[in-house]
Amino acid sequence: MTDTDKSGSSVAKRPLFWGRFSSFVLLVALAGLVLDQGTKVWLVHGYDLQLNGPVDLLPVLEIVLVWNRGISYGLFQQHSELGRWLLAGLTVAVTVGLWIWSARSTSRLVALALALVIGGALGNGIDRLWYGAVVDFVHFHAGTFSWYVFNLADVWIIAGVAGLLYDSFRNGPNSAAK
Template identity: 65%
Template sequence: MNTSDPTGPGSKGWVWGPVSGLVLIVALIGLVLDQGSKLWLLYSVDLGNTGPYRLLPVLDIVLVWNRGISYGLFQQYNDLGRWLLAGLTIVATVALWVWSVRIHDRFVGLALALIIGGALGNGIDRVYHGAVVDFVYFHVGDFSWYVFNLADVWIVAGVIGLLIDSFFRSPNSAVK
């Protein structure tokens, strides 16, 4: 019998698995970096009153309150919508954690950790501020990208990691 199986005898089942330590540490580091950057910009720099700041000809630091999800979709301007999105964040985070508990692959664990850390960072914003704090604005000439934050970077990097695993790594490594 394989004792390293997260569902085997002596396991913690749905709570802890072979790469859970990695997932927890990376998710917490991502969360701290995200929240730290937002708190610093909001309260030390006072970005809402002193910005925007041009860092490079193609990069500005601005304050945008995103009341929706990715790319400003599904904007919510009432408390019901805000709390539904916060609840969705919790459900998604728990589902990603359960997935991470059941895997053995560190690469997939890292990808899931990035998504979890980013989701929690934006979820905390939604609960505490009523909207997600976005501040990085990338633009080139007439091309203008969405305003985003570090949590968004972690989520995109995690999704890219899962896609790399899906298309270029061993078959079914995400479930091994």
């Protein structure tokens, strides 16, 4: 498909909702979502982490249950239903925007990165709708140093953002937006 620009030149029409890598993005996002939700459901309902308490895996790693009512790093904590639903709505809006971006992507790396962010955002969004808060459970610590508690959805989001940053530096400014 082609369109014309302001000068009358022929340009390829950019898809809005389904593009070259959309099937790939959908599969990766769904795989990330299933892994994230599967671990959370098992830890909350199967193992009953709240009742059975923290599990030490390594001297620097434990599994704990933390209910995050905010966003990344516990910022913007929301203790009201309005705040919960506003964050859920923001998740939907951001996910739609990322999906459109991925449909227009011409790079497999950018598509993969966006898929990871989408899968992570949906995983945390489902938590917010289902539980009223995000289920965080991985805790790294060493001595007096304690890293924030996170989940697999957070890992997907960070990895996706890292992929977008890598792509932007690898191919020059604004390459991820192409």
